[in-house]
Amino acid sequence: MKFSEQLVTELKPVWEANHNHPFVKELAAGKLATNKFKFYMVQDYVYLIDYAKLFALGALKANDLTVEGKFAELLSETLNTEMGLHRSYAKEFGIRPQELATANPTPTTLSYTNYMLSVGQSGGLDKVLVALLPCMWSYNQIGKQLVDTPAATHPLYSKWVAMYADDNYTELTNWTIGLLDQVTEGQSKGQLAELTKIFLNTTRYEYLFWDMAYYHRDWPIVE
Template identity: 30%
Template sequence: MNFSAQVWNKIDNIYNSILIMPFVQELKSGLLKREIFQHYMIQDAIYLGEFARVLAIISAKAPEPDLQLQFANNVREAIIVERSLHENFFAKFGITIDHALATEPSPTCLNYTNFLIATAYRDSFAVTVAAVLPCFWIYSEVGKHIYQTAKIDNNPYQKWIETYADPDFEASVNYIIQVVDQQAKIASVQELKLMEQAFYRASQFEWMFWHSSEQLETWSIK
């Protein structure tokens, strides 16, 4: 079995827990509270800014030019596509840029992005690509699931839903899965373990990220 299939099996519980989260269920029905989506959007904008830096470090560590270019393109895409999504949603959901810029990362957002940045600086290309894979893959699977079962008419979250169910997005996810599998084939036993741990940890953070918005998480001491 491929590395990707093995680690996906291991996060089966996390993935299934995500599908039944109130956040996901209410996004599908369109009934998600505006306040929760606003919290999510602002934190996600912070997340994406840091995520683009992680992709840039991956590009810098790439073992060959094709991979270097691919991840450089991902950096560009993460910044451009996601920014436009956020700008659309910011306006639509009454979030001002000033408010977003003045908001600090939530404890979960900071923990997740710091984990990715620390991994990128400390660990190998292979381990770091394994750490970013859940970000792509879980979103693609959750996006498809939501798209197939969502109530689309009058759903204020329709545009978000369409973004992550896009076939182009799925193609970029498949490319990263293939890169991770290639790396796993040539990895030492010790490195494989680190890849597995990084993939699992990032998947936990994916669940936590949605959960933190459901809770409107802030710092418990200011």
């Protein structure tokens, strides 16, 4: 069994809980409150600023030019395409560009991105991959999961579904999964156990991110 298959099999309860969070379920039904999605959109934009740095770390730790170039593509895709789509998409919800540019991370966003960057800088390419994959992989799966739901034709949410179910996004996701399987081939049980723990943690953070948006969990004390 490939390591990627082992991960989703071993961590199935956590993985499926992430996919079945009330935020995702209500989004699928086209019934998610707009204010919850707006809060999510702002925090996701803040999150992507640091998430993109993981692709830069991937390029830095790449073992050949092809892999380095692909991470550069992922970095460009995130900064220039995904974030650009976020900015134009946010306007449909009445979110001004200045609001995105000046938004502060919630405790969940800050903790999640700091964890990923700490892990990514502490080890090799394998750690970068298990840190970033739960976000990319789960979004691709959720996007495909929502293609045949009311969300796919919703006047506001359909673009989000299309973005993450897109063939190009799927191709990049599959490439990243394949690279993880490649770099972990032949690793010891101890090494794989450490990587599994990181993957579990970032999958849990994905759940917390949905939770944060659904329940509007921000700092309890503000200026």
